[in-house]
Amino acid sequence: MFCPNKNSYLQLVCAMNPRVINKAVDQAMQRKHFDPHTELPPAQRLESMQPSLYAPHVDITRARLGFGRVGLRIINRELHDPDQLVQLQALHTIMDQVQISENAIFLIDIHVVYRLIDLMLDRDPIVREKVCLTLTHLAGYYQGRQRIMSRADIISNLMKLIMRDRKEIRYAASYTLRTLARDRCACEKIMENNDIIEDLLKMIKNDHTGIVVLHLKTLANLAEWDQIRPLKANAFQVMLKLFENEDYRIISGAMDCMAQLCKHEIGRKLADENDITFVLRRFLNSPDIEVIISTVGLMAYTTLTTRSKWRAKERCTELAKRLVKLCHSPNKPVLQLRCMQVLINLCDCSDFRFYIKTYLEKKVLGIKIRTHEEWDGTTETSSYGLETGHNYRTMCIEKVECIKNDYGDNALVVNVHSYLKRLAEMKQQLINAINWKPYRD
Structure with missing residues (x-):
């Protein structure tokens, strides 16, 4: 028998409802005690007492x-x-x-x-x-x-x-x-x-895919704080090797980590030596949008050097058309921002600037930027609507874009109005870069 009031088992398996046996025993003993847990309705307690995750070997009814x-x-x-x-x-x-x-x-x-x-x-x-x-x-x-x-x-x-x-x-x-x-x-x-960077790089090579994705995000955050230690541990070569992986999440994570490494001048020098700009061309047509966003985010740093700009000039038509086309993605403001930054970097090359001015200027002028009524700061949606709404202050949101500054000691989340203003200013900078002329002209 089972007594819910005392939470005790007298018989573990019973063919009939234990409450019926309890009521029969009480009636035979002529007990006057009223037990609300053996009367109908059977659950006379607050629902808030029921836990959502049940501990092992515990009666969940009490x-x-x-x-x-x-x-x-x-x-x-x-x-x-x-x-x-x-x-x-x-x-x-x-x-x-x-x-x-x-x-x-x-x-x-x-x-x-x-x-x-x-x-x-x-x-x-x-x-x-x-x-x-x-x-x-x-x-x-x-x-x-x-x-x-x-x-x-x-x-x-x-x-x-x-x-x-x-x-x-x-x-x-x-x-x-x-x-x-x-x-x-x-x-x-x-x-x-002292050994955390080396240990994480060691585990990235041999671990399961889900764990590798987490390690890459950890390394990207640590490299944002200090690029020298990962560069000394050959993190650049490890990330370059991960570009050949079949999983899109690993490729995107490796690019995000390499982008942090390329903030340092040694990282940009390594990018030139390995011709990263040409390596990234095929990822601009990737079927996964996260890979494309990570690709242009990395190109924003690899196209800062003179050597990379002259190398990009060899594929001027291909790169210019693809980047301008990606700028016409108002549903992905972060993609627009990064693509326009890459175009501004490449416009330092006169041939690249001339091509965009001649053939693509109208498309650049037609880039649409969302208004604050059309966008609430997120791009990921769930079946029940937007996940975060207008919660701009949080720093830890899973699978949702956290808009934050990339510079300074206080990289804080900014609101939608500031971010859209930054997009409009970036578009104007791109137009100015296209129309820029040498001093002697």
Whole structure:
């Protein structure tokens, strides 16, 4: 028999409803006690007590304690319970509760991050994976990132999991590291690890596709902070090799990482030596839009040198027509911005400028730029509409364009009006570059 009121099992398998047996026993004993859990309707409790993620070996129809501030403190202490089952249930419950922002902030305040970091290298693989998933969610909060990065051993623990553990835990640990690397302040502390760049490049060569994509995003964020260390570790040659990969996500990630490396003069010199401008021509016709966006983003840096501009002049007709055609993509403002920047760079070459002035000037003047009513700052949509709406202040949005400045110590997200104004100014700069004449003329 099963008593829902006491949460106890007297018989695990029963052919009939246990509540019927309970009511028969109560009637035979002539008990006067009224138990609301054995009467109809059977569920006389608040729906908010039902968790969305169920812990293992727990009766989901009953809650022992409401998840208030007292309950969260108890669960936080149970993370170090000697009973492994209690510890696992507490960890699973915390992973469910951090989905609620109020509870996540309270758990951060009572130092749940430190307890989770102590469990990162636990013997149980389930514990290691759930700790990484919970830390990933907490790292989405500013307070969570501050607490996580205050522990010096967090990066070394993550790298141990990424280098040696099974693939499910490697993916979870890679996701945690990628989330932390999106914060510029955290990048400075992450780069204090002397071997992190070399280890990530080593794992990129042999790991699964999903994990490689996360590592590439992490490397791009770290290279944005410091280009010298990745260049010394031959990251440029590794990224160039990844251009031959079959997965479009890996190609796009490698291009984004190489674009950060080409911000340094050594990276641009390597790009000239390897003739990257000619290598990227075939990717301008890629069927994947993300590859095209990453391609023109990389070309914006590789076409800054005189050598690359003269090399691009050899394919003047092909490049000019394709780039101007890509500029007519009002649904992808980031693609417009990057294509116009590449054209401005190439217009320093007189032959390239003459060709656009003669044959493509009308198309350049006809480039359409969205108004702020037509665009809310995102390009990715879901079945329920736009994912983020007008939330411009957040820095961590998955699969959605975060508009931020590429320069300065404070690379902050800007609003839609500023971004569209930047697009209009870029178009005017392109028109001026086309019509530019030498001083002697």
